[in-house]
Amino acid sequence: MFPDLALGKPEVRQIPLHLDNRADGDERYWHGLGLLACGLALEPIQVQPLLVTASASPLGGAAPIRAVLVAAQENLSAATPRLLLPSLEGAALQPRMSLHVAMIAHAVAHLRYSPVGQPSSALKPMGMTVVSAIEDARVERLLMRAYPGVRGWFGAHLAAEPDPSDLTFRAFMARLDRILFCTASSSSNHWVSKAQELFERTVGEHGLEDYTAFRAIASILANDLGQMRVRMDPQHYVVPSPFRDDNSYLWQHPESELGDEALALQQTGARPPPAGAGSSTSEEVSPSQPLDLVRYTYPEWDHKIERMKADWCTVIEGHFTRQGSSQSQDNMPQAALRMANLRLRHARQLDRRHSLRRQWEGDELDLNAAIEVQVSRRMDLQPDPRLFLRAGCGPRPTSLLVLMDLSESVNRQAANGLALLDVEKQAAMLLAQSATQGLDRLAIHAFSSNTRAQVNYDRVLDFGEPCTTVVADFINALQGRYSTRLGAALRHASELLLSEPEGQRTMLVITDGEPSDIDVHDRRYLIEDARQAVLVARQAGIRICCLSVDEQADDYVRHIFGWRNFSIAADPQHLPQRLAHMSARLAAGR
Amino acid sequence: MADYRIREEPYYRSTGNEKALYEQAYRHRMPLILKGPTGCGKTRFVEHMAWSLNRPLITLACNEDMTASDLIGRYLLDSDGTAWHDGPLTMAVRYGGICYLDEVVEARQDTTVVIHPLTDARRTLPLDKKGEVVHAHPDFQLVVSYNPGYQSSAKDMKPSTRQRFAALEFDYPHPDCETDIVAHEAGIAPEFARKLVSLARSTRELKNRGLDEGASTRMLIYAGLLLRDGVSPMDSCEMTIVRALTDDPDAALALHRLVHAQFGA
Ligand SMILES: Nc1ncnc2c1ncn2[C@@H]1O[C@H](COP(=O)(O)OP(=O)(O)OP(=O)(O)O)[C@@H](O)[C@H]1O
Numbered sequence: 001m002f003p004d005l006a007l008g009k010p011e012v013r014q015i016p017l018h019l020d021n022r023a024d025g026d027e028r029y030w031h032g033l034g035l036l037a038c039g040l041a042l043e044p045i046q047v048q049p050l051l052v053t054a055s056a057s058p059l060g061g062a063a064p065i066r067a068v069l070v071a072a073q074e075n076l077s078a079a080t081p082r083l084l085l086p087s088l089e090g091a092a093l094q095p096r097m098s099l100h101v102a103m104i105a106h107a108v109a110h111l112r113y114s115p116v117g118q119p120s121s122a123l124k125p126m127g128m129t130v131v132s133a134i135e136d137a138r139v140e141r142l143l144m145r146a147y148p149g150v151r152g153w154f155g156a157h158l159a160a161e162p163d164p165s166d167l168t169f170r171a172f173m174a175r176l177d178r179i180l181f182c183t184a185s186s187s188s189n190h191w192v193s194k195a196q197e198l199f200e201r202t203v204g205e206h207g208l209e210d211y212t213a214f215r216a217i218a219s220i221l222a223n224d225l226g227q228m229r230v231r232m233d234p235q236h237y238v239v240p241s242p243f244r245d246d247n248s249y250l251w252q253h254p255e256s257e258l259g260d261e262a263l264a265l266q267q268t269g270a271r272p273p274p275a276g277a278g279s280s281t282s283e284e285v286s287p288s289q290p291l292d293l294v295r296y297t298y299p300e301w302d303h304k305i306e307r308m309k310a311d312w313c314t315v316i317e318g319h320f321t322r323q324g325s326s327q328s329q330d331n332m333p334q335a336a337l338r339m340a341n342l343r344l345r346h347a348r349q350l351d352r353r354h355s356l357r358r359q360w361e362g363d364e365l366d367l368n369a370a371i372e373v374q375v376s377r378r379m380d381l382q383p384d385p386r387l388f389l390r391a392g393c394g395p396r397p398t399s400l401l402v403l404m405d406l407s408e409s410v411n412r413q414a415a416n417g418l419a420l421l422d423v424e425k426q427a428a429m430l431l432a433q434s435a436t437q438g439l440d441r442l443a444i445h446a447f448s449s450n451t452r453a454q455v456n457y458d459r460v461l462d463f464g465e466p467c468t469t470v471v472a473d474f475i476n477a478l479q480g481r482y483s484t485r486l487g488a489a490l491r492h493a494s495e496l497l498l499s500e501p502e503g504q505r506t507m508l509v510i511t512d513g514e515p516s517d518i519d520v521h522d523r524r525y526l527i528e529d530a531r532q533a534v535l536v537a538r539q540a541g542i543r544i545c546c547l548s549v550d551e552q553a554d555d556y557v558r559h560i561f562g563w564r565n566f567s568i569a570a571d572p573q574h575l576p577q578r579l580a581h582m583s584a585r586l587a588a589g590r
Numbered sequence: 591m592a593d594y595r596i597r598e599e600p601y602y603r604s605t606g607n608e609k610a611l612y613e614q615a616y617r618h619r620m621p622l623i624l625k626g627p628t629g630c631g632k633t634r635f636v637e638h639m640a641w642s643l644n645r646p647l648i649t650l651a652c653n654e655d656m657t658a659s660d661l662i663g664r665y666l667l668d669s670d671g672t673a674w675h676d677g678p679l680t681m682a683v684r685y686g687g688i689c690y691l692d693e694v695v696e697a698r699q700d701t702t703v704v705i706h707p708l709t710d711a712r713r714t715l716p717l718d719k720k721g722e723v724v725h726a727h728p729d730f731q732l733v734v735s736y737n738p739g740y741q742s743s744a745k746d747m748k749p750s751t752r753q754r755f756a757a758l759e760f761d762y763p764h765p766d767c768e769t770d771i772v773a774h775e776a777g778i779a780p781e782f783a784r785k786l787v788s789l790a791r792s793t794r795e796l797k798n799r800g801l802d803e804g805a806s807t808r809m810l811i812y813a814g815l816l817l818r819d820g821v822s823p824m825d826s827c828e829m830t831i832v833r834a835l836t837d838d839p840d841a842a843l844a845l846h847r848l849v850h851a852q853f854g855a
């Protein structure tokens with residue numbers, strides 16, 4: 001069913017490597033690879049693009065880059081192993097996936113079967129390389145024993161057969177890779193057939209699990225190569241099979257190498273110092289803030305340690321996003337858009353609390369009707385046979401909370417001179433007015449953040465509040481400031497929604513960019529946190545969707561909100577229509 | 591009531607000392623919660639215990655529309671008026687059966703409170719509408735199941751309900767044991783069953799990452815049944831596991847690859 005799985009024939013694809021120092025955008029792609037890795041490894045493992053700038057690579061920009069596998073560290077900063085894959089951005093989707101999938105399987109083989117961080121000091125570079133290559137073959141065989149299907153994944157990207165005249169070290173290693181992979185083949189080269197014989201004999205005599213036995217034959221083979229005067233250029237050597245990692249995982253090097261350097265380029269997790277002892281929330285009032293504030297603390301998800309950090313964020317409720325409510329309505333860019341009928345439709349859903357009486361058939365007897373049947377019978381009248389109760393379709397109370405991102409970036413002007421903020425205001429206004437006509441419970445809340453100590457939250461229009469001119473003034477006076485710590489705002493909004501009457505509870509988030517905050521440097525961190533907040537809200541029964549005006553948003557928005565729960569308005573001007581459309585859809589329970 | 595007696599021994603592969611513990615609890619007619627992920631063998635276990643203790647078993651799947659009268663009973667219509675009909679719980683209480691309420695948290699809390707007087711020292715069931723108080727038969731026992739995994743905090747048992755029960759925790763069986771179960775239930779060769787179990791382990795690793803739950807023992811049995819009938823392993827797993835577990839195309843692709851790793855050529 002997935003066409004990109006045309007694996008099986010050993011063929012080498014040349015994939016142009018495009019090195020880039022920009023974070024790879026396609027979250028979904030990497031997320032999917034991560035799932036595969038966890039499933040194969042049977043333990044959590046993070047799969048991320050390897051960020052290598054041309055200058056940072058000791059190989060220069062042109063040489064192919066191999067994957068880097070980083071073992072889990074005991075300290076909390078890296079509780080799970082990480083696999084960094086060259087992002088292969090220039091490649092077409094299918095060969096790119098196919099190579100990444102093979103890279104993942106290979107790395108999983110190391111994770112499951114290789115001893116990590118062996119001391120390398122006793123070995124010369126060539127010895128180390130041969131030991132690594134034998135180890136690669138050994139663990140791949142073990143993995144193929146557990147998962148026979150991965151053979152085809154490796155086979156598709158095995159190093160090409162070198163020209164017979166090629167007697168470089170790399171050519172020997174390519175032949176070694178091939179002879180150990182294609183067990184049925186044979187070689188006319190003495191060293192290669194010796195390698196095959198030694199390897200297969202060790203498999204038979206010691207079993208694949210015996211690391212030391214294989215290390216011993218690797219030493220013999222490396223020694224032979226030395227005798228043959230084969231030379232290696234350690235500076236420029238790259239393992240011939242592109243799906244294999246650089247094997248830095250296997251060794252504990254005295255000095256730092258590519259792996260470490262690549263790591264240094266990876267953004268590190270945000271680790272702001274913990275808030276004051278006991279993380280009490282009330283002492284952190286900064287003088288510039290108004291005083292009628294209510295503070296709440298929420299945890300935050302740290303994807304690196306896969307744990308919630310308790311009481312990590314402080315959500316402050318108040319009216320910060322308003323410049324003061326004195327501004328008059330004429331500042332508001334009046335909508336040139338005519339929003340015909342924004343009124344929210346009621347959800348028509350099967351509601352069992354509301355049962356339809358006197359049905360022809362149903363799950364239950366309508367007792368009153370039954371008694372009447374008896375009465376009719378006694379009176380020799382034709383009884384009404386409709387005596388069943390059935391769960392009916394009735395309106396369920398819908399509570400819709402629209403959560404607006406009011407970070408600094410909403411002030412950006414679009415081509416037509418309108419800032420997103422203006423469009424957001426228009427949309428909010430229309431929605432607020434629609435709520436006064438309809439019967440739904442609608443709230444419009446807004447947020448922005450300035451570090452985890454200050455997530456500003458403004459209940460612009462609260463549930464059940466009529467849309468008065470005061471509210472209109474409030475909306476009009478909204479201002480975009482600071483950053484977007486989405487997770488904390490989502491948690492707070494969920495809490496508020498959950499105190500709404502039972503029924504359909506829905507949240508619609510409007511945002512213009514990905515979550516960020518000035519105290520967080522790991523791009524994924526707040527994305528993962530927001531995703532976690534969404535998952536928890538869903539579990540509590542909240543329907544939660546997102547409307548984004550960031551054209552590039554597809555990946556992270558989908559990652560956060562999930563498949564089918566977002567919509568992107570590429571042109572901010574379309575926001576009001578989209579919003580109307582989405583709220584109607586949500587209110588209708590679809 | 592004889593209808594509720596289990597005549598044949600239900601196949602149950604013990605995974606620990608749960609049988610002995612259940613017998614101890616039954617000796618005191620202690621109400622029990624069986625916790626564990628869906629499809630891991632809780633229902634089968636109760637069936638087996640009811641058989642081995644030679645008690646009738648009345649099971650009832652709970653849902654949020656269930657009312658107290660679904661448990662207790664109600665007036666129904668018959669040829670000359672209305673007549674009281676005992677609900678399943680009342681039957682078990684009267685005649686000394688084991689009553690098994692599946693997924694009890696799904697029932698609304700106002701429904702579950704009817705079991706309160708039954709599950710403390712009183713052991714009585716008041717039938718308010720009928721004006722009767724049923725004293726539980728000495729053999730009666732209440733067992734409920736519950737999956738702590740995907741329940742929302744909004745849907746949890748009240749402490750006052752919870753604390754009336756002792757609990758046995760279940761999980762997917764050990765791989766060797768699960769292999770036996772799948773091979774037995776689906777009637778397939780152990781090496782196929784082992785592969786299915788290994789695949790299940792991979793999917794269970796994805797719980798909370800991309801999936802709400804990993805593949806259950808029940809799913810593996812479904813896959814095994816198709817396999818036995820000659821459906822290819824890839825198709826069997828695609829249908830009973832990959833597509834059944836998720837709608838998300840990314841997660842489905844990852845699952846598909848895990849199936850391929852296991853069964854691909
Ligand atoms: N230990 C076991 N011995 C025998 N069969 C088992 C065992 N565990 C699981 N099974 C098989 O798995 C199937 C599913 O188990 P069962 O229906 O008991 O699950 P459950 O835990 O009650 O699930 P749910 O919570 O969804 O009701 C059973 O029909 C049975 O075939």
Ligand SMILES: [Mg+2]
Pocket residue numbers: 106110136244245246247
């Ligand atoms: Mg390797």
